[in-house]
Amino acid sequence: MTSKQVTGLLCAAAMSLALVPGAKAQDKVVKIGAILPMSGGTASIGAHAKAALEVAMDIINNAHPELGSLPLAKNAGLAGLGGAKVEVVFADNQGSPATGQNQALRLITEEKVAAILGAYQSGITLTSSAIAEKYGIPFLTPESVAANLTERGFKWFFRTTPIAPDFVRIYDEFLTDMKAAGAKTDSIALVHDNTEYGTSVANTIASGFKAKERNGVIDIAYPVNATDVQAQVLQLKEKKPDVVLMISYTSDAILFAKTMQSLDYKPPLLLADDAGYSDPSFIKAVGKLSQGVFNRSSWAVGPSGSPSAIVADMYKKKSGEEMDDTVGRQMQGFFALVDAIDRAGSTDPAKIQAALKATDLKPEQLIMGYKGVKFDDKGQNILASAYIIQLQDGENYVSVWPKANAQKAPMLPYKGW
């Protein structure tokens, strides 16, 4: 054995010794796994989500009486489990469905987590939640929207976010109102990537629009993380749709904004389906080229001193970013999950599952603009909803629809740069 190998072994031994004391504190800690894209093309989302969950852990584990009506905020730790603290075990899905699946397996069998939160990309939520289902561990997705996720007959799967059928209703009503305001909304191009998220949302919207007698839907699909989108922008330029609806992750959203400018293409109305367009780094990179883009969001910061404003401040201190819809939905999902564990008074998976099924959170107990959290038999939150926001100045989104929640009137047509 060479000296190098001996040193290596010693290092390994030292590392395993260092890990032992951590195991002792386990009786007072509830471990929750979080599968997120910490690397790969959507790593910025994972970094933001990590900061958001750390803020949520702070709120739950320490006393925050200033947050008033939010469950779990008032006292330190989980009252239902004798003041136990919550610890999130972060796992990187690397943007790959196979990796997400392996991580779910690792979290359940090695980390012994009580429940799993994840996994941002719908395609990865699809595979990793199948593992949780097999092992009988609750899996809550706060942000994956592909419709089929809750159509699999799973018993351990829950979802707090609004989903594609909700979007159809929201977009249909929004476009109807825009038409009344003088915009043309006859032909609609759905521009989407070829991931689970892109294809399933596009399909649901296309069939939903058809059912609502909105014909003239043009489908433009592209491969995710594209190196170039000139051809797609030229297709749009030639077909001249009245409305372009973008269903894209951050990388492609940025590339589309840049390419639209270089090819001088402005649709009369540009509407984005959350995702990349809610990523703060999208706004920093190309916000000034995307002035007037509409976007879907369930997040709207309340007046100063309100729980949502305090949470937004805490998040900004932690991450240096403005709070956005995606991290808001992730935090909300996490709160709903931990609230159920608290009510279950146990880390027994079956008890957590029962508590999740009994969840009935009211709007004033939430940081997001949902009408509540209440799961149907499939695990879908039936009270999820969303607003339409607009990037009017290229720097900050303001809510513009529905009128009751609007900070400003919608600005038309799309301005671009």
Add this chain to the structure above:
Amino acid sequence: MSFVLVQVIIGGLLLGAVYALFSSGLTLVWGMMNIVNFAHGDFVMLGMYVAYVVYTLMGGGPLLGAPLATLVLATLGVVVYFGLIRDIMKGPMLAQILGTFGLALLLRYSVFWWFGANFLSMPPNIVGGTYAFAGLRIEASRLLAGVVALLVTLGLHLLLTRTSLGSKMLAVAEDATAAQLMGIRPDTMQAIAWAIAAGATGLAGALIANFFYIVPTVGETLGIVAFVTVSLGGFGSVPGALVAGLLIGVIESLSGYLIGAIYKDIVVYVLFLFFLWFRPQGLMGKM
């Protein structure tokens, strides 16, 4: 032919020139020492970040950013050669693959740690906006990248075929021991090759940064195209990479426009495999 189709082809050519530009470094390293550099895409990424830092700290555009990126990456190339490549070249093929792959991850996650995972972007129009004539639009930043790609390819080709340095480098590539007997130091020549290859890659990154987004994982997105370009053009052939890059760019754009973007990779790779079936050494590679 419609205007749009002309625009599609022009877009494809400009895209192809960029592919060629960031592939030339990869093909040079392969030609010189039979090493596939899996960290290549991450060298491009580093070049983009150098250009970005130059812009944010000094407000300099590509006139300052591109030479600086070339210099920084060339230095890195020499460091990587002496610190890693020289040793793993003596090991089995697997050590070479995993060695450069490990380097790729090290570079990528160092940038993650330092800059964070957020998407960054150069301001639009940093290179003089877009030229429009007869209904066609050509982005100045892409045109610049295309022109530089042609010049770099030509420069590298002349260097290898017309100069004494080039002859020495080729001699080392052919037979390092024989070259050493002739008084050429293989170490020096290979270090120079790494400096040139990494420098060209840094230059490519700095120019691509003007119209692409900048993120630590961008090397993954771009790296794959470099490998396809190099194997289509012929491993080790610099002009081959240029022709292959242009071909792939135009085929991608045309199939993306005519058939649909999600099918364009199928078209490119089917043609690619079909071509390699007849000519495994690539367009201009030697057997």
